[in-house]
Amino acid sequence: MKKFYLGILIMSASTIQSQKFPVLKAPMAEKQEHIREIHGDKVNDPYYWMIDYFKKGKDSTKVVDYLKAENTYWESMMKDTEPFREKLFQEMKARIKEKDESVPVFKNGFYYYTRTEAGKQYFKYCRKKGSLTAPEEILLDVDKLAEGHAYYAASGFSISPDNTKMIYGVDDVSRRQYKLFLKDLSTGKITDLGIKNTTGSATWANDNKTIFYTAKNPETLLTEKIFRHTFGTDSTKDVLVYEEKDKTNYIGVGKTKNDKFILIDSRATTSSETRYLDANDPNGSFEIFQPRIKDVLYDVTSLEDKFLVITNKDALNFKVVETPLNETGVESWKDFIPHRNDVLMEDISAFKNYLVFSERQNGLSQLVIYDRKTGKKEFLKFDEPVYTVYPSGNPEYNTDNFRFGYTSMITPSSQYEQDLKTGKRTLLKQQEVLGGYNKENYITERLFATAKDGTKIPISIVYKKGFKKDGNSPLLLYAYGSYGSSMDATFSSTRLSLLNRGFAFAIAHIRGGQEMGRQWYEDGKMMKKKNTFTDFIDAGEYLVKEKYTSSKHLYAQGGSAGGLLMGAVVNMSPNLWNGVISQVPFVDVVNTMLDESIPLTTNEYEEWGNPNNKDAYFYMKSYSPYENIEKKNYPNILVTTGLHDSQVQYFEPAKWVSKLRDMKTDKNVLLLKTDMDYGHGGASGRFDYLKDISLVYAFMFKLEGINK
The missing domain is CATH 3.40.50.1820 (Alpha/Beta hydrolase fold, catalytic domain)
Known part of the structure; x- marks a missing residue:
């Protein structure tokens, strides 16, 4: 051949x-x-x-x-x-390895991964407690759930802070209108929450019984409303916590990596607005981080003592500013990483002791490690003339290990882990091309x-x-x-x-x-x-x-x-x-x-x-x-x-x-x-x-x- x-x-x-x-x-x-x-x-x-x-x-x-x-x-x-x-x-x-397993990702005491089996079209979502040698717990068998469906998409897997429950979304029409389900991980019972027409995911408050989700307009499919649902209550009585009036905006809800805040993001192509809520107070009121400004975009990252914000305010290629936890308006923003004409700032991966910035220069993606104690920067270097590098699988905040993906047109998708303290880099997995x-x-x-x-x-x-x-x-x-x-x-x-x-x-x-x-x-x-x-x-x-x-x-x-x-x-x-x-x-x-x-x-x-x-x-x-x-x-x-x-x-x-x-x-x-x-x-x-x-x-x- x-x-x-x-x-x-x-x-x-x-x-x-x-x-x-x-x-x-x-x-x-x-x-x-x-x-x-x-x-x-x-x-x-x-x-x-x-x-x-x-x-x-x-x-x-x-x-x-x-x-x-x-x-x-x-x-x-x-x-x-x-x-x-x-x-x-x-x-x-x-060429595709039919029986395969993703690199396990550690979060809140558990290693999470997906695995596929030979001859099966879908996958199983699993976890192990504390150690990779611990017994496997299959959280969701999507192969089984998809039986009898011409199309089946399960997504948005979200585990409660106490690790006992899971929310996920299902679309069996291929129209991106998801229904939400709750699985009790101690009993295995799955409950249809009666919540339809969502984006397929939900965000947990820290009380383990409250979630926030985004609802779509059934005709235009625009994301228009954010609801709060408390388990044990009728979903038809869910509380509307935010409604977007501007039809040019997309909205969504999520949680900061350090689990301190619930964020609602409203975003158009040229402007955005964020609202935030203490994740320990799900029944509280969301506060506006900074009211939307024409032609200004911003993204919020929460640290212990301040917020970092990526914004294009007075910065075409975006910059990073910092602001106090209690004074989030633009008047309090101070440059943290100033604007550069030749570098596009794209994202921040936050850790307790380090930050990793995703940037783009001369058409190539790049990662920059920043030591929060010393302010020292380190660029990750690669040899190929054309490649792609990106953060991958970093849900844990309290760690000094950073994972990233690397690939090029001739290098199969590879996942690495780098010790941010020592600089030691380990290849965890590279896509296997059979044959x-x-x-x-x-x-x-x-x-x-x-x-x-x-x-x-x-x-x-x-x-x-x-x-x-x-x-x-x-x-x-x-x-x-x-x-x-x-x-x-x-x-x-x-x-x-x-x-x-x-x-x-x-x-x-x-x-x-x-x-x-x-x-x-x-x-x-x-x-x-x-x-x-x-x-x-x-x-x-x-x-x-x-x-x-x-x-x-x-x-x-x-x-x-x-x-x-x-x-x-x-x-x-x-x-x-x-x-x-x-x-x-x-x-x-x-x-x-x-x-x-x-x-x-x-x-x-x-x-x-x-x-x-x-x-x-x-x-x-x-x-x-x-x-x-x-x-x-x-x-x-x-x-x-x-x-x-x-x-x-x-x-x-x-x-x-x-x-x-x-x-x-x-x-x-x-x-x-x-x-x-x-x-x-x-x-x-x-x-x-x-x-x-x-x-x-x-x-x-x-x-x-x-x-x-």
């Missing part, structure tokens, strides 16, 4: 002829006139009726019939790849493309040794570019199925993310959103120019807001790509942002703009993929969605594909796959998602003529 992969790797892609798709009639969706008129602009949206399954309208059944027809079409078009897809699935599955994996057989690089405005765009790339930079090799370029989310370079065992067949894989760190600091995000949102799209195109053109690939062998992939990116770049530069994979794509930007009944719409105003504003409307309309489809040639496109998607509703990709089918002038393939059981994140089992990856890979391999 290894020899075969090497043979494919050194074979010139130009010698392989693209496999042909069968000539079949694609579904053509019905058109119905629907006029959108705003700001003096009148637009006919002939596929608006596809919203009816979501709206429970008259054409609800017709929508489902259309989606099923599209599913039949893609299945027929990809029928000949079924054996290959099964081979890819088994190949990727075979054999040698990182020395792969190469990772960091490249920089130059955007049209002169900005340098980082690109992380990986390929197998022997990859020829002659313009004939296939390459998959991925990006996201929204919400300030940084797409860091990480390892993927499934990606080996691409690399071993001659593909290179690259991540374009485009504006709209936060890889190069806060300004990187600011320059890729709202009225500068088009920078995100042009950066990606410029990255693709750079890779072609440098002969990593050519337009005949260049593929693009993105999901959700990254799916918007895919929709935009195929309109703006359709001839650059041979194939595009657009997953759960946010492509009907204007119509969605005009409809406040659609989940999460109002939360997004500070990311995209509010189209009720004339300038925002016309700018949004100028790039929205659905609005800008033209009569021209488009590349081969695979689109995926989920009927129960709560983040990007199914009708966006369905409308986009329908309009593309009607308008495009080429004979390239356009496929729409709708998962009728799942939502935004796909399947819930730990192996089912591999089938979706197999389809994506088979789609590209078919276009490249690779069938083994």
Whole structure:
């Protein structure tokens, strides 16, 4: 098998002829006139009726019939790849250690971990008291609970301070609307608390009988209210402790690491506000830490004698300030770690004797250890040119051991523990890739493309040794570019199925993310959103120019807001790509942002703009993929969605594909796959998602003529 992969790797892609798709009639969706008129602009949206399954309208059944027809079409078009897809699935599955166990995490006298069993899709959540040699206690057998469910997600495991009870959330629809359950760990009894439509987690007060949880609006799915529930009382009488009136804000509730305070966080893209309550006084009133200020974000960390606050007040890249426990207003904030123009401050991991700061510089993540007694700083150093490092599994406050994760595009996910006193570093676990994996057989690089405005765009790339930079090799370029989310370079065992067949894989760190600091995000949102799209195109053109690939062998992939990116770049530069994979794509930007009944719409105003504003409307309309489809040639496109998607509703990709089918002038393939059981994140089992990856890979391999 290894020899075969090497043979494919050194074979010139130009010698392989693209496999042909069968000539079949694609579904053509019905058109119905629907006029959108705003700001003096009148637009006919002939596929608006596809919203009816979501709206429970008259054409609800017709929508489902259309989606099923599209599913039949893609299945027929990809029928000949079924054996290959099964081979890819088994190949990727075979690299995953089926019987596995996470690194135990110590908290309040117990070691907590999850473990998986061979042949099982889910996991068991377990603990051991005091020592890793103690008897195992299975807190939750998710494999058993998931039986009979097409989708099952259990999350938010939260143990009471006295270690006797556990709260967890369950979503069995894939709409991210969780029900809360209580398990008595002494008797094993599970109680449905009757609390529905939550985010899936709850926060314990220190009395072991009171929890706080976040409730969602059942239609918009916005997080709107925080309730207090006391065990033994009717959940319908739970006490409302906070209600968010601003529909652009997300809210949540949590607890400080030192267990001193309950925090309620209200946050939009550009401003935030925190309320705090003594965790020993759950029936008390929450106090405002600092009233929200326009364009000011802040995050609170509790120490014994003061609060630390990460904020962008007068600090574009954020800084750390300190303030007394009894004087939390901005007038009392004093610099602790001043602002730096070249370093983005992201997070604080607090311990009794140390702090660990998560920062980002020159596009790379970094960790800095700070000794609270001496003020001494130490940077953790790593050798690879492109990597990702992050805190991992540190719930205990009273410890001098710090755990962090490390990975790169060639280094499997690794978890380390560092003694903060001595500096001794221990590898606790590295992701095991079954079947054999040698990182020395792969190469990772960091490249920089130059955007049209002169900005340098980082690109992380990986390929197998022997990859020829002659313009004939296939390459998959991925990006996201929204919400300030940084797409860091990480390892993927499934990606080996691409690399071993001659593909290179690259991540374009485009504006709209936060890889190069806060300004990187600011320059890729709202009225500068088009920078995100042009950066990606410029990255693709750079890779072609440098002969990593050519337009005949260049593929693009993105999901959700990254799916918007895919929709935009195929309109703006359709001839650059041979194939595009657009997953759960946010492509009907204007119509969605005009409809406040659609989940999460109002939360997004500070990311995209509010189209009720004339300038925002016309700018949004100028790039929205659905609005800008033209009569021209488009590349081969695979689109995926989920009927129960709560983040990007199914009708966006369905409308986009329908309009593309009607308008495009080429004979390239356009496929729409709708998962009728799942939502935004796909399947819930730990192996089912591999089938979706197999389809994506088979789609590209078919276009490249690779069938083994």
